[in-house]
Amino acid sequence: MNGEEWAAVLVWKRDGDRVRLFWAAEGGPETADPGFDPHLAPDPTPLWNILDWTPEGRPVGWYPKLNYGD
Amino acid sequence: MSEAATLPPEDALKPARDMAEASRVRWPGESEVYRKARTALLAEEIALRRRIQRLAAQRRALPPGPVAGDYRFLDEQGEEIGLVDLFGRHDTLFSYAWMYGPERERPCPMCTSFVGSLDIPAPDSSKGWRSRSSAVHLSRASSPSPASAAGETSNSIRRSATTSPATIESS
Numbered sequence: 001m002n003g004e005e006w007a008a009v010l011v012w013k014r015d016g017d018r019v020r021l022f023w024a025a026e027g028g029p030e031t032a033d034p035g036f037d038p039h040l041a042p043d044p045t046p047l048w049n050i051l052d053w054t055p056e057g058r059p060v061g062w063y064p065k066l067n068y069g070d
Numbered sequence: 071m072s073e074a075a076t077l078p079p080e081d082a083l084k085p086a087r088d089m090a091e092a093s094r095v096r097w098p099g100e101s102e103v104y105r106k107a108r109t110a111l112l113a114e115e116i117a118l119r120r121r122i123q124r125l126a127a128q129r130r131a132l133p134p135g136p137v138a139g140d141y142r143f144l145d146e147q148g149e150e151i152g153l154v155d156l157f158g159r160h161d162t163l164f165s166y167a168w169m170y171g172p173e174r175e176r177p178c179p180m181c182t183s184f185v186g187s188l189d190i191p192a193p194d195s196s197k198g199w200r201s202r203s204s205a206v207h208l209s210r211a212s213s214p215s216p217a218s219a220a221g222e223t224s225n226s227i228r229r230s231a232t233t234s235p236a237t238i239e240s241s
Contacts, residue, residue, distance in 0.1 A: 008166070020136065
């Protein structure tokens with residue numbers, strides 16, 4: 001893993017002077033369903049839940065961008 | 071500390087189907103077919119909502135996790151601090167390591183989208199809601215992320231980036 005960079009959601013709990021992991025998002029590619037990237041349930045990003053409310057759903061292969069050039 | 075809201079046992083709950091059928095929402099011009107399908111969907115939405123709460127209770131019941139490694143971070147002043155220093159006055163710390171390491175000119179777009187969804191609720195969880203949870207966004211400086219490294223790891227905390235509303239709530 002050294003030198004690699006991954007997004008990580010981690011929740012920690014103070015335990016006196018120490019810190020313990022409470023929970024962290026787990027589940028890499030081995031947990032992905034066909035047609036989807038691996039993702040948490042419930043989905044933490046409102047974006048995906050909002051897309052799920054639309055008739056079009058989540059566009060296949062679409063990802064957010066930093067800019068949309070408008 | 072107040073108790074977490076917890077769903078009563080299944081047999082103490084009204085069946086989701088009954089709840090859905092009790093809904094009085096009707097849209098002008100809707101067909102019977104639409105209403106039937108929508109009510110069935112509402113029942114499933116209620117069932118999912120309950121499942122989410124059961125899952126959250128299961129998460130809260132996890133045994134104590136491992137003691138964290140001695141992760142080291144650089145704060146905005148360049149001072150080295152430890153994980154425990156990020157808690158501020160709280161006992162719980164939510165951390166998000168986003169992909170904005172030094173070799174990146176721009177942050178990861180997905181991470182940025184996620185950070186945006188954390189930004190607005192952050193004051194609610196760190197200041198409003200029971201005032202017991204701090205949140206920080208971490209990014210890698212020149213060593214691995216907290217999830218993958220221990221000891222001498224050096225991470226930096228970015229309060230903001232030009233492309234995202236990242237914040238640190240550690241007080």
